Each structure stands twice: as C-alpha cells, then as structure tokens.
Amino acid sequence: MEASSSGITNGKTKVFHPVAKDVNILFDELEAVSSPCKDDDSLLHPGNLTSTSDDASRLEAGGETVPERNKSNGLYFRDGKCRIDYILVYRKSSPQTEKREVFERNIRAEGLQMEKESSLINSDIIFVKLHAPWEVLGRYAEQMNVRMPFRRKIYYLPRRYKFMSRIDKQISRFRRWLPKKPMRLDKETLPDLEENDCYTAPFSQQRIHHFIIHNKETFFNNATRSRIVHHILQRIKYEEGKNKIGLNRLLTNGSYEAAFPLHEGSYRSKNSIRTHGAENHRHLLYECWASWGVWYKYQPLDLVSKEVCQATDIIMCPVCDKYCPFMRLSDSCVYAKVTHLFDNGATVFFAVFMAVWATVFLEFWKRRRAVIAYDWDLIDWEEEEEEIRPQFEAKYSKKERMNPISGKPEPYQAFTDKCSRLIVSASGIFFMICVVIAAVFGIVIYRVVTVSTFAAFKWALIRNNSQVATTGTAVCINFCIIMLLNVLYEKVALLLTNLEQPRTESEWENSFTLKMFLFQFVNLNSSTFYIAFFLGRFTGHPGAYLRLINRWRLEECHPSGCLIDLCMQMGIIMVLKQTWNNFMELGYPLIQNWWTRRKVRQEHGPERKISFPQWEKDYNLQPMNAYGLFDEYLEMILQFGFTTIFVAAFPLAPLLALLNNIIEIRLDAYKFVTQWRRPLASRAKDIGIWYGILEGIGILSVITNAFVIAITSDFIPRLVYAYKYGPCAGQGEAGQKCMVGYVNASLSVFRISDFENRSEPESDGSEFSGTPLKYCRYRDYRDPPHSLVPYGYTLQFWHVLAARLAFIIVFEHLVFCIKHLISYLIPDLPKDLRDRMRREKYLIQEMMYEAELERLQKERKERKKNGKAHHNEWP
Known part of the structure; x- marks a missing residue:
C-alpha cells in the first residue's frame, strides 16, 4: 500500500483526481512538467530539515511553491520537491571508501539523484537519500514490464449479483446483534478513500499517450518507485573493470550498513481517523490492521478407561531394567482416561474430516488467489517478465544464447555445469538430513538411559511417573536441538542455493524454500515419526528384550498405550515453537528498539526533545528479514503440517493453530507497521512453490493419519475384539457391552522366573500380596509360558495385523477419492x-x-x- 500527496491506495491501482475526459495526454505536454530536483551530492548538512536550503529558496523565488510540510516531514530532499525513494546508510569511518565512491558515481551515471545528511545521533553515520526522476523511472519501468493504468475499468453486474444483493439485504436485518460489519474492512473510517479501478498494461514510453498521467511525480506509486531503485542498485558496479556488482555485496562487506525505503510518516495521529481520515498509509494500517479492536475483521487484503481404572488385581511387568518396579494397571488410570479422549471411534471421522478440510482449504485458496491476483493486477504476470539475477548475469556474462521467448541474447548456464552444481547441492541436503537422523538417534539413547534413572529417583512423584518424566524432558531437549539446528540449516541452505546459481529471483526463492522446508520438516517431525511408528514396536518381550548396542533395553510404550507419548510430543513442541516464534517476531524487536531509544535519550538528555527526520527514525527500527516473508510462510506451512499430519493423535492442534493465528495476525501487523523498517515491494503471481508443498503435506497427512489410527491407536484392536473375540462376537453388534474384557484380552502373561539376569527387577512384588509374584502382564498378543510355543504370537495378533493393513488401504483410497472428487467439483477460477x-x-x-x-x-x-x-x- 502506498501513500501520495493526493490520497491513499489500497492494494489495487487507484486514481484520486477526477478522470480527465481525454486520457490520451500527449507526450509533449508531459515533457512540459519538468522535475525541480537538483542533484546535490557535495552538500553535507547536519540533518536540520526545518531550515530552507538554497535550492528551495531559489525555487520559491522562481515562483514555485514548496510545501512547508514537505521540508519538515523527512520524506523529501531539502528542496521539498524530490521525494526520497530509497535510503543508504554508511559510516565515515568505514574502510570501504573507494568501493562506495565508485558505486555512488555509477549511481549518478544511471540518472538517480543523490543527497546526503549526517545523523543527529551519531555524526559518523551518513544517510544517502536517493530520488529517481521521471526519465529513469520510465526507462526502467519499461525494462521491468511494470504494469500501469491506462483506462478506467467498465464493470458490468451479472444478474446473480443483483439477486445476491437482495439476499444480503435480507440477511443483514438478522445481523444486528453481531459486531458492526464483521469480517469486513470498515470503509466509513476512510472518508477520503475513493476507489477508481483502472485497466493496466506494461508501461511503454512509445505509447505513453495511452496511460492516465495526471502528474508525473505521482504516476508511479511509492512501492513501484522503491522497487525500481532497488532494481537499479542491484545491477550497479562498485569496482571498475570487474564483474562485482550489486548493493547486497556492499551490505555484506560493510561498505553500507543498511538500505531501505522509507515509511510514510508516523503511525500515530492526534486526530481520529473517523473524523479526519488517515494521515498516511502507515497510520491507516495501524488503525485498521494492527489494532486489537479489529480482531474480528478481515485483514485489509481461518468403557476401556473404566476397565483400566478398576484393574487393581492386574500387575504389569517393569518397563525398564532393575530399577523400574512392578505396578498395578489401575495406576495408569489417569493416562488411560486422557488417551481415551483422543483414541475413540470419533477419531476416524475426525481424521477423514481434516483430510477433506485440507483439500477444501487448498481448492478455495486457489479461488481466493485468483481473485487477489486479479485485484492486484497480477493475473497476466508471468515469470518470463522477470529479470535475470545480477549474480547469474555476472557469472555467465561471457556465455550467451538467444532467449526462445524474447529473441534477445542472454547469459547461459551450460547443462554440465548445472548438473554438477545440483549434484553437490543434493549431496549437501542428504548430509544435513543424516545429521537430523543422528540427532534423533541421540534422543532415543537419552530416553532409554534416563527411564531407569528416573525410576531410581528419590522423589516419589518422579519415580512413580518415570516414563512421563522421560518423555517430557526428551521433548524439551529435542526442542532445543531443533532450534539450534535451524540456525545451521539456514546457513547451509543459503550456501547450497547460491552454489546452484539460479537464473531468476523466483528460481532462487523456490530452491531456497524447498531446502529450508525439507530441513525444517525433517528436523521438527523426525522425533514425532519415531514416537508414532517405532516407539514400543521393536522392543521384544519380557525375557527376550531387544537392546541398543547390546546394552540398553529399548523403550516401551506406557501401559495405557503409545498415543499419550505422541500427544505430549505434539503438544509441547507446538506450544513451545509458537511461543518462541511470537517472541522472536515481536518481543525481540520491541526490546531492541527500546534499547536504541534509551541510548538516544542518554546521549542527548531526557530534557532535550529532538524532532528526528523520517530516515533517522526508520534507521533506528529493526531491519526486515533478508529473505522477506520467508519465515512467515515457513511458520504457516509447518503449522499446517501440525494441524493435518498427526491430527488423529493430537486433535487440539487445529484449535491451538486458530488461537495462535488470531493473535499473530495483529502481532505481525504491529511489527510491520511500528517495529520494522519498511519492506521492499515485490511482485508475485501466487505463493510459488509453497502451494506445491501444501498439497504434498495434504497427501502425506492422509497416509500418516491412516497409520496413526491403524498402528499407534487401539482403534483396530478394539474393533477386532468387539466383532471376533468379545461377548458380542458373531452377532454383528457393537457397543459398550461388547468391549467387556478387552483390557484383559490385550495383555499377555509372563513368568517372572524367565527374566534375564540384567532385566530382573530389584523388587519381588511382595508389596502387592505379601508373597513374591510369579506372573506379571505386558501389552502384546503372545501365548502364555506353559503353552506349546511359549511367548509365540497368538491368532488374535494376526487378525489384528490383517485388520490394520486392510484399514490403511481402505482409509487411504476412500479419502483420496473424496479429495479428488472435491478438487474436480471446485473450479480454480470463480465463474464470475x-x-x-x-x-x-x-x-x-x-x-x-x-x-x-x-x-x-x-x-x-x-x-x-x-x-x-x-x-x-x-x-
């Protein structure tokens, strides 16, 4: 969104003056409107914008009126005429003086105008103000295929719109109890906003008479101006005779400290926005987007437990070697009740619903994306209009070939060079995934070692809940490892992406996005997959336990099942990650900005009030992430995975995601408007590779939920018992009475004298009945020790296994058929x-x-x- 002296825009191209009768303004008439700006690089003022410079005096003496506000608001040059399009910041003490001088000399050679100011806070800091005159903007807008308005849109209203408008009037009568205009932007607070949509087309100087140009200084909005200047700066050399170009490298080597476009003034105002309108776009966003008072509006742009609790006579075998005691099954009553909340018949329908919801969400997002792309004039924007990355151009400038689309020569990357770089990059990705697997293996070792340690703990609370304590601490350690590895992954992904030398910015972003998502997804979910599908599956049985490195006994599930461990893993990781992300996104910038203001007050004294120019205020804000909105996208994608992939094990995930998003919408708004420097505008037709990742997550969620229900939960064993082995077997009935005896049927018997020496517990179990125990129970389907094949699998085990496999196949095919049907029925583009x-x-x-x-x-x-x-x- 951009602001100008004539009004405020809102995403689409807006026209604020009455549209001229003859929109085809001739080129010679446009040339008569000359720019008053002067290129003043030699004068270095201390930043006092309240005084009038000699240039402004000459302008006023020549009869041109210089608005006093323009001289004092920090958004213009000292003459009050040239709007600041971009700011560069450097220190006079920086040793990179020669590179900076060459760079600034080439900036002037490109036609950009420059003016310098020293900081009011630190005289060593110099602000370089850049302004792009009309000639430069026109030349580069044509090169960049910037779409500009050339004729007002003529709307026609379909009949169904008229019909729906009557329905809306009738419905609105029943909405009086709701907040005013729920989920809609209240345009009554914007009395100065007049919306006149225009047709747009790529700008061309030869056909300039086709475009609607009332004022050359406001024809290109602020976002477009800063984008053009940034495009120029990324292609300017800073060393003569060498292919060393671009502002990014100068920011990396310390020649410049910062580079950013300006915010459009203060986000606060003494006057109410309802009575006096918005002071600028920043003020508008603060009131209508970042305010908590508009949270309800759109952005200016969703029996078994009973048996366990009564089983006081069932004694369970120890879950670890030596130190773990025997325990009554009824001791796990609380965990069984919690597990039953998630592990019941409704879980299947909920998993199906979430899989279908993911498909519906993506299909309607495609429709919403099409509407937004149309409103923002991006529906016809193609990737072919993108410019080649300066780094690619500098690397392969000696090799050129004809572009088959444009017919122009362009730098070319050989196929063998591209393949070799991709192989090295893929090897790096594989290595980093192995690092994640190694970290998960370390967590597994921690779990199998500490469960015995907690079982021998002095505190009864921890000793009696050794498995829960092991799971909780392991999750917290896993979270710390995840956050540490994320820092490493970002650097490795950046290195590998730059090594590949992508041709365009979108190719670079897609490659970097895919790597970061793979790293983050594997890092975040590897332990979850271990708990869901491997924990307790390969432990063996009492008397023949499988061991890690022939030493540590593999961890077993809790007597109430493995689902409670998976639920704890999901809940702790999701809550901790959301809390940490919100703190880093808002809390950290708030602390940093508060500390900067505190240092300024200490240096100048609290009694002295200084009016800082806009560039000084923006410089003291926090810089935006170097990768733009990448972190925001990644956070939402990972959250989407949490709410779909293991939703059968943790149904609270969608609720936590909803609450987090309601809060984060306003936190992000507040951060963008008040705590960060203004981000650079960029064009994009859609969310790029992120949509493909979302579809992949949707497919993966169907598979994982099928396996969670079939393998991790007890849904299938209960179903098999009810129809095959329970009181209602063969009757075709199902209900609470059919599940009587299920717990006892799911437990096998073990003779304590068959324990291995290193597994034999220190206690003999005499505390339960006064005499040493002879038998204990464990979760499995195995024959008793006095059978023909001691501890062999029973027939019920094979029935349960077959039912699990059948359920996975039926569930996946059913859900995929529903997903494809929904995708077919919902068109990507609304008919209207x-x-x-x-x-x-x-x-x-x-x-x-x-x-x-x-x-x-x-x-x-x-x-x-x-x-x-x-x-x-x-x-």
Missing part, C-alpha cells in the same frame, strides 16, 4: 471472475483500437492543418 476477465480482454482490444485510431485521426488533422497553413503562406 472468469466472465469478467473475458469481458475485460474484449474491452481492452476495443479501447486499444479506438485509441490508436484516435491518434491517427489527430495526426491526419494536424497534417491537413499544417498543409493549409503552408499553402496560405506561399506567395
């Missing part, structure tokens, strides 16, 4: 939008033809008029 686009294409062709015909008629009339005048002058 498709009709409007077709209508507009037709109107654009007509208008282009009429405009060209009108121009030819004017030229013919002028030639006739000139011919008659010449004839009359002939003697």
